[in-house]
Amino acid sequence: MWPSYKAYIVFLVTLASAADNALAVGTAFGLATGTTGGGSATAATPTSLAQLTTWLSDSTARVIVLDRIFDYTSAEGTVTGAGCAPWTCTPSPQFAINSNNWCTNYEPNAASKTVTYYKAGVTPLAVGSNKTLLGKGSNAGIAGKGLKITGGSNIIIQNLKISNINSMYVWGGDAIQIDGGSKIWIDHNTIQNIGRQMIATGYGAVTQTTISNNVFNGQTSYSATCNGQHYWTAILTGKADQITFALNYLYQTSGRGPHVGGIGGYYQNIHLYNNYFVSSKGHAVDPEVGAKVLLEGNYFNSVVTPVLSGGTAIGQAYAPVTAAQAAACSTLLGRKCVINAAVSSGALPGVATDTGVLSGFIASTFKSATILAASAVPAYVQANSGVGKVN
Numbered sequence: 001m002w003p004s005y006k007a008y009i010v011f012l013v014t015l016a017s018a019a020d021n022a023l024a025v026g027t028a029f030g031l032a033t034g035t036t037g038g039g040s041a042t043a044a045t046p047t048s049l050a051q052l053t054t055w056l057s058d059s060t061a062r063v064i065v066l067d068r069i070f071d072y073t074s075a076e077g078t079v080t081g082a083g084c085a086p087w088t089c090t091p092s093p094q095f096a097i098n099s100n101n102w103c104t105n106y107e108p109n110a111a112s113k114t115v116t117y118y119k120a121g122v123t124p125l126a127v128g129s130n131k132t133l134l135g136k137g138s139n140a141g142i143a144g145k146g147l148k149i150t151g152g153s154n155i156i157i158q159n160l161k162i163s164n165i166n167s168m169y170v171w172g173g174d175a176i177q178i179d180g181g182s183k184i185w186i187d188h189n190t191i192q193n194i195g196r197q198m199i200a201t202g203y204g205a206v207t208q209t210t211i212s213n214n215v216f217n218g219q220t221s222y223s224a225t226c227n228g229q230h231y232w233t234a235i236l237t238g239k240a241d242q243i244t245f246a247l248n249y250l251y252q253t254s255g256r257g258p259h260v261g262g263i264g265g266y267y268q269n270i271h272l273y274n275n276y277f278v279s280s281k282g283h284a285v286d287p288e289v290g291a292k293v294l295l296e297g298n299y300f301n302s303v304v305t306p307v308l309s310g311g312t313a314i315g316q317a318y319a320p321v322t323a324a325q326a327a328a329c330s331t332l333l334g335r336k337c338v339i340n341a342a343v344s345s346g347a348l349p350g351v352a353t354d355t356g357v358l359s360g361f362i363a364s365t366f367k368s369a370t371i372l373a374a375s376a377v378p379a380y381v382q383a384n385s386g387v388g389k390v391n
């Protein structure tokens with residue numbers, strides 16, 4: 001009697017912990033406000049890669065809880081094909097897969113190279129609408145394969161580690177790709193060792209989306225900039241993107257932090273606030289054609305180029321650093337902007353001063369955003385960003 005009673009108690013406790021943390025933690029803020037993902041669907045943990053693949057892509061509302069790393073790395077075997085070596089340096093450079101003739105078209109002087117990479121990395125997991133994908137603890141998520149939303153809506157991706165996607169190769173795969181979509185909240189994830197982009201939007205419009213509290217860890221053994229740092233951090237270049245990018249920790253990344261715009265006829269409004277940028281040997285924000293980027297309360301610590309200008313960086317960015325520049329926001333936003341800080345970094349004052357940006361930020365979401373003073377950002381972001389903090 002006692003042993004089976006005890007077993008029954010264990011069974012009940014197990015049920016309780018499975019139902020625990022069934023929902024995403026906290027509520028989406030910024031432009032993704034109102035995003036509920038899988039909502040109140042019963043939380044469940046997949047038992048295999050195949051089940052996770054199916055659950056993510058089907059048309060059922062789901063709360064999918066990952067309790068470990070789902071490692072797809074070698075699940076689909078390897079591919080050997082044409083590639084190139086655009087960079088030669090120490091420490092190790094990235095090589096490139098000749099996807100869509102990229103080597104031929106963009107790196108014609110690079111030596112050819114036969115490349116072997118994992119197929120799983122170049123075929124991302126499709127993510128459908130009405131999904132919450134939630135990691136449990138500090139070591140749950142997906143390895144060897146990324147996520148791709150194509151026109152989906154109402155999706156939460158939270159507390160995941162996403163890593164090790166053919167990091168040796170440009171075009172080896174993205175961590176999170178969104179080709180059109182709305183109501184998307186990407187929160188408290190840690191992303192590292194990715195071949196191509198850690199986050200990419202395009203070509204469809206990505207709206208009502210918030211990218212928050214993530215760690216973009218750029219430390220890598222294979223660098224396109226030959227300095228041990230990851231260049232391909234985030235590219236936001238959809239047809240009409242509306243994105244809140246806040247409270248993220250960009251650590252040792254060397255480029256595209258984020259790259260915004262670059263395609264004629266497309267436009268993007270990116271509210272970039274309270275991000276902590278640390279130890280970048282390259283650039284952070286790269287505003288290209290079509291971009292309107294409003295920077296508030298960001299903290300750049302040892303970043304060579306906080307905001308690129310010149311060359312193709314002809315998009316609009318406004319990064320107030322003086323009281324007068326902060327006050328210039330009042331007419332359109334109904335409040336002052338929060339000034340940015342750059343310490344041991346390249347010039348920020350005078351670089352991003354285009355008040356034409358402000359017309360893109362008159363919606364109430366921007367006016368009412370809660371934004372920390374830049375001085376509070378380093379401690380806050382280091383304590384709260386990335387995997388293992390919320391669940």
Ligand SMILES: *[C@@H]1O[C@H](CO)[C@@H](O)[C@H](O)[C@H]1NC(C)=O
Binds near residue numbers: 059060061129130154
């Ligand atoms: C997502 O949920 C909404 C609201 O319940 C529903 O209208 C919509 O059809 C769902 N989308 C999909 C693809 O299931």
